[in-house]
Amino acid sequence: xxxxxxxxxxxxxxxxxxxxxxxxxxxxxxxxxxxxxxxxxxxxxxxxxxxxxxxxxxxxxxxxxxxxxxxxxxxxxxxxxxxxxxxxxxxxxxxxxxxxxxxxxxxxxxxxxxxxxxxxxxxxxxxxxxxxxxxxxxxxxxxxxxxxxxxxxxxxxxxxxxxxxxxxxxxxxxxxxxxxxxxxxxxxxxxxxxxxxxxxxxxxxxxxxxxxxxxxxxxxxxxxxxxxxxxxxxxxxxxxxxxxxxxxxxxxxxxxxxxxxxxxxxxxxxxxxxxxx
Amino acid sequence: xxxxxxxxxxxxxxxxxxxxxxxxxxxxxxxxxxxxxxxxxxxxxxxxxxxxxxxxxxxxxxxxxxxxxxxxxxxxxxxxxxxxxxxxxxxxxxxxxxxxxxxxxxxxxxxxxxxxxx
Numbered sequence: 001x002x003x004x005x006x007x008x009x010x011x012x013x014x015x016x017x018x019x020x021x022x023x024x025x026x027x028x029x030x031x032x033x034x035x036x037x038x039x040x041x042x043x044x045x046x047x048x049x050x051x052x053x054x055x056x057x058x059x060x061x062x063x064x065x066x067x068x069x070x071x072x073x074x075x076x077x078x079x080x081x082x083x084x085x086x087x088x089x090x091x092x093x094x095x096x097x098x099x100x101x102x103x104x105x106x107x108x109x110x111x112x113x114x115x116x117x118x119x120x121x122x123x124x125x126x127x128x129x130x131x132x133x134x135x136x137x138x139x140x141x142x143x144x145x146x147x148x149x150x151x152x153x154x155x156x157x158x159x160x161x162x163x164x165x166x167x168x169x170x171x172x173x174x175x176x177x178x179x180x181x182x183x184x185x186x187x188x189x190x191x192x193x194x195x196x197x198x199x200x201x202x203x204x205x206x207x208x209x210x211x212x213x214x215x216x217x218x219x220x221x222x223x224x225x226x227x228x229x230x231x232x233x234x235x236x237x238x239x240x241x242x243x244x245x246x247x248x249x250x251x252x253x254x255x256x257x258x259x260x261x262x263x264x265x266x267x268x269x270x271x272x273x274x275x276x277x
Numbered sequence: 278x279x280x281x282x283x284x285x286x287x288x289x290x291x292x293x294x295x296x297x298x299x300x301x302x303x304x305x306x307x308x309x310x311x312x313x314x315x316x317x318x319x320x321x322x323x324x325x326x327x328x329x330x331x332x333x334x335x336x337x338x339x340x341x342x343x344x345x346x347x348x349x350x351x352x353x354x355x356x357x358x359x360x361x362x363x364x365x366x367x368x369x370x371x372x373x374x375x376x377x378x379x380x381x382x383x384x385x386x387x388x389x390x391x392x393x394x395x
Binding site for chain 1: 345
């Protein structure tokens with residue numbers, strides 16, 4: 001049995017035993033070492049302007065294995081035409097990521113854009129004047145894709161991969177979510193309108209990106225609406241719910257955000273009396 | 278994007294255990310190859326499936342997603358999934374994505390076979 005040949009050890013064809021196929025073809029193996037975030041047990045966050053920034057610090061990351069609800073794979077895709085290469089599309093998406101989000105939602109990431117290991121803070125509009133405060137972790141980023149992973153308390157446990165690829169006749173950009181609702185309350189929310197809301201969210205995001213990149217027909221699509229050219233494909237990967245993870249509800253950021261919003265006047269009063277005293 | 282550059286060979290150790298030798302690049306593009314190998318490994322007939330990552334050269338987040346899909350199929354059939362041969366780098370990725378909580382990681386094939394049998 002051969003030993004593992006991690007990409008981190010790759011140097012030259014002489015230094016390592018490149019396969020005959022690769023050596024003959026003059027192919028340099030792809031490397032992923034710098035594309036993955038370093039391992040973290042719990043999230044560490046820095047406060048950012050414009051967002052509340054709660055419900056993230058100290059939280060663990062959650063993948064589909066840790067989630068509660070049915071498992072879904074949702075793919076949103078838009079052809080942006082031949083004028084943009086996949087690398088250009090992803091570079092633009094990374095650099096301007098928050099600008100493409102639908103109005104009323106805030107994404108406060110690192111000033112440098114999207115890099116592996118970054119933690120971004122989110123305020124998401126959930127109605128009734130309440131903002132759901134949560135975050136995302138940049139799990140993976142390379143020139144053709146990047147992936148965000150969610151923490152405990154987020155609506156879903158899983159990750160979302162943003163990618164671009166050559167697709168005749170041009171370049172297609174794509175957002176693909178692999179997720180389970182994080183707890184029973186979120187699962188109910190997904191059933192009663194949450195899925196539709198999420199579909200609109202990402203379709204609007206792709207529409208905004210397409211407009212920025214000059215996608216065919218994008219100029220005629222008003223801001224805040226969905227370009228009908230955005231395709232959506234939804235697959236239920238696992239129809240079973242993971243009841244062992246029902247207690248994830250303890251971390252539910254929606255419940256906590258509502259409580260934090262209700263408690264805000266009390267906190268302000270306490271601060272004022274402390275200053276007066 | 279180029280096509281998948283991965284091979285997945287199946288070894289049947291007995292009627293209940295199959296080892297998948299994975300060599301090359303694991304990305305979302307190789308899902309048909311993985312699922313085909315899964316069927317060759319016995320589909321629902323195999324009770325234990327061991328993934329050998331000693332030949333893994335590259336993996337992106339799409340590859341991790343594909344392993345989650347395999348895990349769902351294995352769970353549906355009440356099959357145990359184990360892995361070995363991961364370099365330190367890929368072991369950390371399994372831990373980061375918390376995939377190690379569902380796919381038990383072993384140091385070598387012998388321990389993976391013993392562990393998967395328990």
